Amino acid sequence: MKEHIPSLMMAGFILFLVLSLWKVYKFLPNKQLEDDDNTIESIEQLTCIMLAVIKNYDTPPTHNELFIAITEHNDFDKEHFWRFNQNKLNNLLLKYYAKNNLTSIDDIHNKLSQ
Template sequence: MEVDIKTLMLLFFILFLMLSIWKIWAFLPNKRLKDDDKTQESEKKLMRLMLKVIEKKDTVPTVEELFLAMKKDKTFDSKLFWRFNSNRLKHLLNSYYINNPGTTSIKGISQKLALSL
């Protein structure tokens, strides 16, 4: 039985393609990490913390002041939220604005919280 070069090339291509797919699949993360802060539960924790910090402030904080106040709060879990930064806070604020159409700023959130008391 004589095998021509095209058949050998096709067989090796298929073999190495299967090997490559297996290697990619083997190294993809399959389990949820313990410190994964992208889950809905952790988003809710951050949202509650943000609202609590805004509610405690006497004046309306800027984004940077809010960020620092959240990091200094005693309920802030620095091990879970080790990736928390000001961009993440801005994303959290935008998420709040989308879910609560009447608010467009931290001042609006503060006023809404004051009215709910």
């Protein structure tokens, strides 16, 4: 019987290791959430809304005016973008500035007005 104990202990260890790894796998996110607003498509949609709003202004809007106008835009889905706030707008603007070599909302407005 003593020679079977190490084999039984190894089998039990492997069984519990497999069970533990399976439990960890089940808790990892496997699919994208429906209201995930950090996807490439969502960011592109917000960018299009932002550009449309800036283009509609005669003079460049302030940061707060831009935020309010984006949230009131017809294409803005409040359920999908429920996490949209001033900080997300800052990040969206910074990404757009870096991508297009611009530095401010005024630059965006001037570029869109041309």
